[in-house]
Amino acid sequence: MSATVPASELKWHVEELARAAKAASRTLATLSSEHKNQVLEAIAQALEKNAKPILAANGDDVLDAKGLVESGELSQALLKRLKLDEAKLADMVRSVRAVAQLADPSGRILDRTLLDEGLELQKVSCPLGVLAVIFEARPDAVTQISALALKSGNAVILKGGREVERTTEVLVDVMREALASNGIPQNAICAVYGREAVSALLKLEEMIDLVIPRGSNALVQHVQRNTRIPVLGHADGVCHVYVDAAADEAMALKLVVDSKVQYPAVCNALETVLINQSIATSFLPKLLERLGEKNVRVRGCARSQAIAPEIESVNGKWHMEYSDLIAAVRIVDNIDGAIDHINCYGSHHTDAIITNDTAAAKRFLDEVDSANVFHNASTRFSDGYRYGFGSEVGISTSKLHARGPVGLEGLVTYKYKLYGTGQTVEEYASRRRKFLHESD
């Protein structure tokens, strides 16, 4: 389990580990919610009891990271994120206990049909099996992901950034001991180390059911391009606000500013404002003033430059995610032009229309092909916490399985359980018996 596995054995090692995680997942699928919650509490207590070795290992990671900051290989922000103290550790423990409070997504009867007397079909939610989670230098991710995996009945293989390797190792060891002393196979929580381990993991489509990359766009894209395992995540967040002809001007100004400025570095922040041509001459100068007050630089199309020559040209880069105080502006002929632009250049994440025309709003919400489509609200609302999910596993721009902000239910699938009393299909094919198909 340590970072010292020789490279030549690594593939074998990762495969063995994945096989062990798969075996552990069989047991996890049978656990009651009570049992899983007990284990989560045991993990919380073990983390509290082992604060000292955890903080010591983190201290070693921080020491090395400081060197990397000095040599310019690591940002100050990253260093801050990877550094633990007692308060942060207490937060991590609180988060584990909060997961115990969430409803169990697994074992729910989603549908029940009486096919015939003594022949009942149940569609039941169940764990996916084995998750692989690849994240960057965040110690809190280690415990939070493990808790979510356990709660949903999945085994998890963690691959953290190399800057938190020692912290990860101690955290994982502490959690594995808590598992073992509560009758759960230790391999329900595994960790792998080193960049090569990622390549090895991404090849194990027979053993891993879902990969969740948590980190930079580059990481997510790398994972998406290099595996046949389903990936839960999103690379870009190119979000739009369309200011319709029938928009309330004051509301539009307020919502564009909030969408862009409230937290520009995140995926649900706005990148491009689309403005209906009929209001552009009056609206654009006001918008530029408001964005200017917030130090937002604006790039635009030729038509917007004709109204406000101070706007830089966007040079056709409508695909860009700035993640910064920069916004693009485009004047469109009508709502069709807006929808076309969004479906063509957007990332299918979050897009909003500002209008008092409900028919236009309906068209926008139906025709924009994005996970989150908003009427008269800031794009920044697309988030598991704001949606009331209690926890967020990630945001998905894939259309299959889970879309938009994904809570615990994104970690389960379903299976059909058929409870019979000896029925053959021949009895029905020969019409000696007929199906009832009675649903609740």
Next chain:
Amino acid sequence: MSATVPASELKWHVEELARAAKAASRTLATLSSEHKNQVLEAIAQALEKNAKPILAANGDDVLDAKGLVESGELSQALLKRLKLDEAKLADMVRSVRAVAQLADPSGRILDRTLLDEGLELQKVSCPLGVLAVIFEARPDAVTQISALALKSGNAVILKGGREVERTTEVLVDVMREALASNGIPQNAICAVYGREAVSALLKLEEMIDLVIPRGSNALVQHVQRNTRIPVLGHADGVCHVYVDAAADEAMALKLVVDSKVQYPAVCNALETVLINQSIATSFLPKLLERLGEKNVRVRGCARSQAIAPEIESVNGKWHMEYSDLIAAVRIVDNIDGAIDHINCYGSHHTDAIITNDTAAAKRFLDEVDSANVFHNASTRFSDGYRYGFGSEVGISTSKLHARGPVGLEGLVTYKYKLYGTGQTVEEYASRRRKFLHESD
């Protein structure tokens, strides 16, 4: 749209067509159920009215196919399947009308949360967008798939077997005319022709949302291995019946026979019987007798050969799908051995346990990692019709999106629609307002 596009232009042609289908899908997403049902009725009537040209085109296909049968390139069974007559055409029309009777899977409000006064979040089912369906020589698939796509609000690109090219072309033309005269973009139903078109289609991950291969294992595997577009389907059906120590012997004999013999060529037919060692000496000879009566040949493990030396060796080929009157038999130590075998060699399709021990049944149903897990019932029950779905789009052994027999709901996804009245995230971040998060 004809089969005469030169190969050099084909990629461009398929891409253009997919783009047109995508554009059409925008309109489809806004249609009411009533409108979609009207169009389905119009399609049904158009097919009736055009029986003559449809049967004429099919006659040409049949003529060529007969030549292929004579030269041994096509089987008699396939010829029979591709041949239309008035009765078969009437069945196809009936199927289109039956789809109009199904509930609309799109536009359902799956969840509704009041985030705050005047800020309502709805999780709403919606079409996937564009489907690509690749099938073999079945004219009935053309109209059935088109009807299911339309009902669920998806555009569809059809690629049929070359043996039904002329039939497909006329059917698609008739349906497209019915679309156009009912205010729906014709490109909601498209067709491409020729083997090269498949390769071109499979590359269009930006435009196609789901591929559904319908046909041989080889076709499904080819599609799965050659695209990054999500695939709905299954390649193999290696299904098991485990006869537990606590099985009712008569029931076990009956269910193994039904699972193997009732229709051996289909994916939910049994391939391997697993027998608990404690009952093997008494059960195996009876099973061999019953299977022998039905002309089933048996291959087995060394332990089964020790009991019944007439059994051929399976030679370790536990992965084999025979699709024929051949069954494999293995004696296992206990339920763990059975579950291990199934999770290792099975295709995660359908597996059954025969037992009167409910604790053993619970373990089997929880721990076997298959889409359909049965207690005391034939594996042959896993089927959309028997499950009461009204229609079956396919059977999926993937865990994500849709699993098991898939009805119309496998052709939709969901999006989050947020209806606001000008709310910014800043108001909540600054704690001037608090979320309500009231669910129905």
